[in-house]
Amino acid sequence: MRLHTKLMLGIIIVIVVIGGIFGYSFKQIMESNLKNEMGSKALSVAQTVANIPEIQEAFETKDPATIIQPIAEKIRKQVGAEFIVIGNLDEIRYSHPNPIRLGQKMVGGDNSRVFKGESIISESTGTLGPSLRGKTPIFHNEEVIGVVSVGYLQTDIELKVAKIQKKIFVVTFLILIGGLLAALLISLNIKKAMFGLEPKEIAWMYQEKHAILESIHEGIIAIGTDGRITVVNETAHKILRVPNEVLLRGKRIEEVLENTKLLSVVQTGKAEYDQEMMIFDSVYLANRIPIHNKKGNVIGAVASLRNKSELAHLLQELSHVKAYAEGLRAQTHEYSNRLYTLLGLIQLGSYKEAIDFISHEVDVAQGFVQFLMKEIPDPILAGFILGKTSLASEWKVNFLVDRESSFKDIPVEMNRDSLVTIIGNLINNAFEAVRDNEKGEKNVTLFLTDLGKDLIIEVEDNGNGIESSKSDLIFREGYSTKNKKSNAGIGLSLIHREMEALGGTITYSSQIGEGTIFTVAIPKNRGSEK
Known part of the structure; x- marks a missing residue:
């Protein structure tokens, strides 16, 4: 069942229940109020009749009914009562709407309290049927000599209640119709507000x-x-x-x-x-x-x-991929040249020279690889440095890894990508610095050490150096002395950001025309926090 249907049915049921309770309660209240009103009116009339001197004096005559009956009937018609019955202490009637019943005994059995001097309102059944009565004693010389009973039939009260109940029913019906319309409007509005969706x-x-x-x-x-x-x-x-x-x-x-x-x-x-x-x-x-x-x-x-740093991390990842690709390309190019050299020696018949050439290359390569494996056992860092060695060979740069280097005690939790970013960008910057060096050899040296509480990374080049006036600008993102390079101004800013994350420091010393040394110190205990 859809929501707006449930709402309509729910509101209708609530209105019907409330209407029924309202109608029944109102009927009971009106009936009770009407009985109280009629009873009070009957008692008031009875007390008025009991205080009429002629009525009191008539009890002393031989035939009280001849005096009392006309007075009682006249008053009954004026007040619209169903009966006014006056009787003596023996409950013998002196007045009655039906003259035939004069002299007969009163019916109802509710006069005992009245003869004791009380005025009461009671419901009882008499010769005319069930009625609501107001009864009061008649006093003479402070003694009870009779009783006055003024009554209204229950059927008359029920007729009046029925008329009121019809009006209540009409009002309740109108409320129900209004409630149905309200339920319809509410359900439609709720359906519209909820875009026709169900709960x-x-x-x-x-x-x-x-x-x-x-x-x-x-x-x-x-x-x-x-x-x-x-x-x-x-x-x-x-x-x-x-x-x-x-x-x-x-x-x-x-x-x-x-x-x-x-x-x-x-x-x-x-x-x-x-x-x-x-x-x-x-x-x-x-x-x-x-x-x-x-x-x-x-x-x-x-x-x-x-x-925004996520974009920087993405750029780091791209830089790493590019560096790996460049290293592989450099190695491919370098070994292609060596293969061509070897092929030429064989074609010339210089077999001894070819064998010496192969032995030398193997010794050099194996020696360097064994050094990296021993002193820099981390495969990510060792492989990355090996790739940079091949790139340096392609760029005609003398790239040396200081044989005093040792990088074994690296915390397990330290992010290797951060180290690759730092080392890689320092080496790249050094390569760029010496690439245009016209004063002879292009030398770049990498020194790594893990002695003490810090990891030390030092990269030295013999490039043109950095002017002292630019010392506050080189770590700013976007700033570079290589204005024509597409990725200029990124490397040192990335290193600086990594230093802040790792809690490390980066310093440099430079002399114009002599070269630059960058030194990075990373605390081992802070490096694990990243």
Whole structure:
């Protein structure tokens, strides 16, 4: 059964039940009030009749009925009572609507209290049927000499109640019709507001939306027109450094995050894309989009937040892939040249020279590989340095790894990608520095040591050096002395960012025309925190 049908049936049942309870309760109240009113009226009339002197004096005559009957009937007709019966202490009637019953004994059996001097209202059955009676004693010289009973038949009271009940039924019916119309309008409005969806569908969509929001790697924050947060996902909690159990929904956005500009998006209705904003000590790229209803009115805004450093990490990964590719290409090119040399020696018949050439190359290669395997046992770093050696050979750079190097004591938890980024960019910068060196040899030396509490990485080149006026600029992203290079200005900024993450330091010394030495120190205990 659909929701709007359930709503209509539910509202109809409620209205019918309430209408029935209302009708029954109102009937009982009206019947009770009418009985009280008629009983009080009967008693009041009875007391008035009992105080008439002629009635009291008539009890002293031989035939009281001749005096009392005309007076009682006249008053009965004036007040609209069904009967006014007056009797003596023996309950002998002196008045009755039916003259035939004069002199007969009163019926009902409810005079005992009256003869004791009490005035009462009672319900009893007499010769005319069930009636509501008001009874009061007649006093003479402070003694009870008789009783006056004024009554209204129950059937007359029920007729009056029936007339009132018809009116109640008409009112209840009109309420029911109004309720049906209201139920129809309410169900249609609810159906329209819910876009015709059923509660199960809405619940499923809510769960789906929640799952989607939590699966998104970006932080999502949405607000209403009043600036209060309506949606916030788990990633946004992490960005804001607020535990998940702390409820942010309902709070004003400026209380949680300053300078979001979401309120301005709500006011202007204009979206903003890829805007940088600082949250704590990190830079985020924010997209802010207004939320519109069907009429095109802005009803809120939503912002997505992504850490800009993730893009830097992606660039790092691309740089690593490029470095590996360049190393493989360099090795391919280098060994192609050696194969051509070997082929030439064989064709010339210089077999001894060919054998010596092969032996020399094997000794050199094996010796260097064995050195790397022994002193730099980490396969990622050793393989990366070996690739840089091949690249240096292609670029005609004398790349030397200091044989005093040792890089064995690297914390297991330390990120190897960070070390590759640091070493790789230092070597690349050194290669670039000596590549255009016109003063003879192009020398680059790498020294690694793990002695003490720090990992030390030192790269020396004999390039042109760095001017002292640029010492504050070289670590800035985008700045480079190699203006024509496509990736210029990235390497040192990446190293600087990694140093901040690892808790390390980077220093350099340089002399114009002599070369530059970059020195990196990474604490072993801090390196594991990344």
